[in-house]
Amino acid sequence: xxxxxxxxxxxxxxxxxxxxxxxxxxxxxxxxxxxxxxxxxxxxxxxxxxxxxxxxxxxxxxxxxxxxxxxxxxxxxxxxxxxxxxxxxxxxxxxxxxxxxxxxxxxxxxxxxxxxxxxxxxxxxxxxxxxxxxxxxxxxxxxxxxxxxxxxxxxxxxxxxxxxxxxxxxxxxxxxxxxxxxxxxxxxxxxxxxxxxxxxxxxxxxxxxxxxxxxxxxxxxxxxxxxxxxxxxxxxxxxxxxxxxxxxxxxxxxxxxxxxxxxxxxxxxxxxxxxxxxxxxxxxxxxxxxxxxxxxxxxxxxxxxxxxxxxxxxxxxxxxxxxxxxxxxxxxxxxxxxxxxxxxxxxxxxxxxxxxxxxxxxxxxxxxxxxxxxxxxxxxxxxxxxxxxxxxxxxxxxxxxxxxxxxxxxxxxxxxxxxxxxxxxxxxxx
Amino acid sequence: xxxxxxxxxxxxxxxxxxxxxxxxxxxxxxxxxxxxxxxxxxxxxxxxxxxxxxxxxxxxxxxxxxxxxxxxxxxxxxxxxxxxxxxxxxxxxxxxxxxxxxxxxxxxxxxxxxxxxxxxxxxxxxxxxxxxxxxxxxxxxxxxxxxxxxxxxxxxxxxxxxxxxxxxxxxxxxxxxxxxxxxxxxxxxxxxxxxxxxxxxxxxxxxxxxxxxxxxxxxxxxxxxxxxxxxxxxxxxxxxxxxxxxxxxxxxxxxxxxxxxxxxxxxxxxxxxxxxxxxxxxxxxxxxxxxxxxxxxxxxxxxx
Numbered sequence: 147x148x149x150x151x152x153x154x155x156x157x158x159x160x161x162x163x164x165x166x167x168x169x170x171x172x173x174x175x176x177x178x179x180x181x182x183x184x185x186x187x188x189x190x191x192x193x194x195x196x197x198x199x200x201x202x203x204x205x206x207x208x209x210x211x212x213x214x215x216x217x218x219x220x221x222x223x224x225x226x227x228x229x230x231x232x233x234x235x236x237x238x239x240x241x242x243x244x245x246x247x248x249x250x251x252x253x254x255x256x257x258x259x260x261x262x263x264x265x266x267x268x269x270x271x272x273x274x275x276x277x278x279x280x281x282x283x284x285x286x287x288x289x290x291x292x293x294x295x296x297x298x299x300x301x302x303x304x305x306x307x308x309x310x311x312x313x314x315x316x317x318x319x320x321x322x323x324x325x326x327x328x329x330x331x332x333x334x335x336x337x338x339x340x341x342x343x344x345x346x347x348x349x350x351x352x353x354x355x356x357x358x359x360x361x362x363x364x365x366x367x368x369x370x371x372x373x374x375x376x377x378x379x380x381x382x383x384x385x386x387x388x389x390x391x392x393x394x395x396x397x398x399x400x401x402x403x404x405x406x407x408x409x410x411x412x413x414x415x416x417x418x419x420x421x422x423x424x425x426x427x428x429x430x431x432x433x434x435x436x437x438x439x440x441x442x443x444x445x446x447x448x449x450x451x452x453x454x455x456x457x458x459x460x461x462x463x464x465x466x467x468x469x470x471x472x473x474x475x476x477x478x479x480x481x482x483x484x485x486x487x488x489x490x491x492x493x494x495x496x497x498x499x500x501x502x503x504x505x506x507x508x509x510x511x512x513x514x515x516x517x518x519x520x521x522x523x524x525x526x527x528x529x530x531x532x533x534x535x536x537x538x539x540x541x542x543x544x545x546x547x548x549x550x551x552x553x554x555x556x557x558x559x560x561x562x563x564x565x566x567x568x569x570x571x572x573x574x575x576x
Numbered sequence: 577x578x579x580x581x582x583x584x585x586x587x588x589x590x591x592x593x594x595x596x597x598x599x600x601x602x603x604x605x606x607x608x609x610x611x612x613x614x615x616x617x618x619x620x621x622x623x624x625x626x627x628x629x630x631x632x633x634x635x636x637x638x639x640x641x642x643x644x645x646x647x648x649x650x651x652x653x654x655x656x657x658x659x660x661x662x663x664x665x666x667x668x669x670x671x672x673x674x675x676x677x678x679x680x681x682x683x684x685x686x687x688x689x690x691x692x693x694x695x696x697x698x699x700x701x702x703x704x705x706x707x708x709x710x711x712x713x714x715x716x717x718x719x720x721x722x723x724x725x726x727x728x729x730x731x732x733x734x735x736x737x738x739x740x741x742x743x744x745x746x747x748x749x750x751x752x753x754x755x756x757x758x759x760x761x762x763x764x765x766x767x768x769x770x771x772x773x774x775x776x777x778x779x780x781x782x783x784x785x786x787x788x789x790x791x792x793x794x795x796x797x798x799x800x801x802x803x804x805x806x807x808x809x810x811x812x813x814x815x816x817x818x819x820x821x822x823x824x825x826x827x828x829x830x831x832x833x834x835x836x837x838x839x840x841x842x843x844x845x846x847x848x849x850x851x852x853x854x855x856x857x858x859x860x861x862x863x864x865x866x867x868x869x870x871x872x873x874x875x876x877x878x879x880x
Binding site: 225226228229230232233250251254255256331333334335337345346347399400405410537540544547548551553 | 844
């Protein structure tokens with residue numbers, strides 16, 4: 147009996163000892179695709195551009211007590227993954243999050259408070275639009291890793307054929323040019339679009355509208371989020387500005403920006419992430435065909451933006467290890483740049499929000515396409531971080547599409563949107 | 577003595593009843609776990625304001641307010657109408673076309689080949705069907721508009737015109753559903769004795785009379801099955817409208833399941849989504865009872 151007890155004690159102590167020596171495990175959830183995680187490889191499977199995994203391996207080498215598991219989930223399923231993981235209790239420690247989801251996550255106590263040293267560095271080293279994106283209720287909830295905005299993409303050849311040597315600078319110029327860039331089939335349908343709006347999901351429809359809204363001096367909400375301002379003169383005019391292109395025949399609801407590489411669209415509003423598709427579409431014709439310019443303005447230059455930031459789950463058992471990894475990845479100097487900045491600029495093709503990275507990766511960011519988006523960061527208005535942001539954006543998208551289809555006037559569509567959005571705001575801000 | 581015998585028989589019966597329940601246990605457990613529990617859970621969630629990020633116990637109780645919200649919500653009522661139109665047209669057209677084709681193919685040469693051709697879409701995933709038909713429906717270079725242009729007709733904006741988009745999706749659903757229904761009807765046709773047709777021929781009945789007075793009445797249990805299961809499936813439709821209708825105004829194409837999905841996983845309103853799902857459950861339940869009642873009044877008692 148005594149022998150058995152001694153054996154049991156030894157076994158228990160061994161287990162405790164082993165667990166004490168066990169590595170700290172971090173689960174890192176991202177929405178990135180395969181090559182963004184695993185790195186870009188050549189035909190012989192050699193890494194030509196590093197992906198997230200190579201950085202993680204580098205960190206694990208210098209921190210052998212930490213093990214990081216990358217969980218990559220497609221964007222469409224990413225929020226569901228966060229929700230389900232919290233319901234099931236199997237959470238990730240570190241997330242890369244879309245700023246619009248932030249309010250709900252913060253209100254539900256999901257995100258850990260950012261250590262003060264990190265907050266100070268974000269405030270001093272990051273571009274304004276990205277800091278705004280990671281700020282909820284005046285507090286910063288994560289380190290911005292990616293900032294996206296919008297610009298006008300145009301087909302230089304089609305513009306030249308129509309006698310235009312320059313892209314439009316103002317929205318009125320765009321409205322006047324677009325019909326001259328439009329070609330119609332004998333049956334009256336459009337064969338070549340003077341302008342095509344991005345559509346198919348909420349951000350696609352709403353972000354360009356927000357760019358015009360800010361350009362017209364308007365905004366979507368009061369500062370305290372108690373009221374939606376979509377019935378303001380500026381907001382209605384901004385949607386009417388879009389509708390002018392439908393009325394003058396330069397576009398219609400069937401227009402698709404994905405036909406731009408086929409030479410069927412002369413102008414569109416797009417985000418930085420479309421660069422690779424354009425290069426693949428135009429191949430050696432890319433540089434002589436694709437032109438990028440700031441979004442033609444109504445009253446002042448403006449564009450809309452959104453941010454992704456990296457944050458730690460408040461329920462993580464390894465918060466300190468998680469923040470240490472984030473410091474190393476996003477803030478620590480790796481030779482004049484940060485590792486996250488390198489991943490963004492070289493692999494993911496997004497604009498890194500850290501000013502040091504923007505200066506260091508000029509070669510990658512100063513090309514024909516991305517340089518305009520970088521310059522436009524100063525005119526970028528971050529999508530507002532409001533409670534139920536996704537729901538509000540979907541409501542606005544539906545109403546804008548109703549107006550595009552001629553089923554509602556701009557005023558009616560926006561006033562219907564306001565009624566629904568004000569109800570939501572009343573739930574959370576009054 | 578008789579009393580003793582009766583008592584021992586009863587005991588044995590009781591023992592057998594216990595064994596019976598034991599045999600039923602796995603099925604009951606499965607049914608409780610995957611049907612009764614989710615329904616009860618969904619009902620409880622429908623009375624809460626819950627975003628799945630906090631424990632359900634911390635969610636605010638809102639009673640039946642989500643139900644009353646949905647029943648007054650213009651969007652939900654529109655979505656319900658879309659789903660009703662989708663269900664009525666898809667089921668009626670699919671069964672009618674499948675019935676005609678099954679009768680034609682039944683006596684035709686190479687009937688197996690024909691059946692295979694019509695059945696092929698059934699084994700194709702709905703998302704793939706939606707994508708392929710999306711190409712056919714393209715406004716400029718899609719096959720359908722190319723055909724229309726060939727005949728000098730104006731092209732149609734199949735998936736973006738709010739007056740057309742839902743019907744384009746219904747057409748695709750009918751195409752995709754014909755094969756399955758046809759196969760079941762064909763099995764039903766095989767069970768109709770040839771003698772009836774021979775006797776009808778002797779009496780001078782033509783093919784149309786034979787169809788309406790022999791085929792249709794004797795196929796009624798099969799048609800009841802197809803109608804009931806067809807409506808249950810059609811009310812829950814998600815894949816095709818979701819993949820094909822995203823560029824049309826949502827009010828013109830959105831279905832209840834799509835609305836529930838979006839409310840749950842984009843708006844993070846699990847209570848409202850569950851209330852929507854529960855209302856859908858009630859509608860399907862009532863609709864199915866109604867179909868069974870209509871068929872019963874017509875003399876068909878297949879599912880009592």
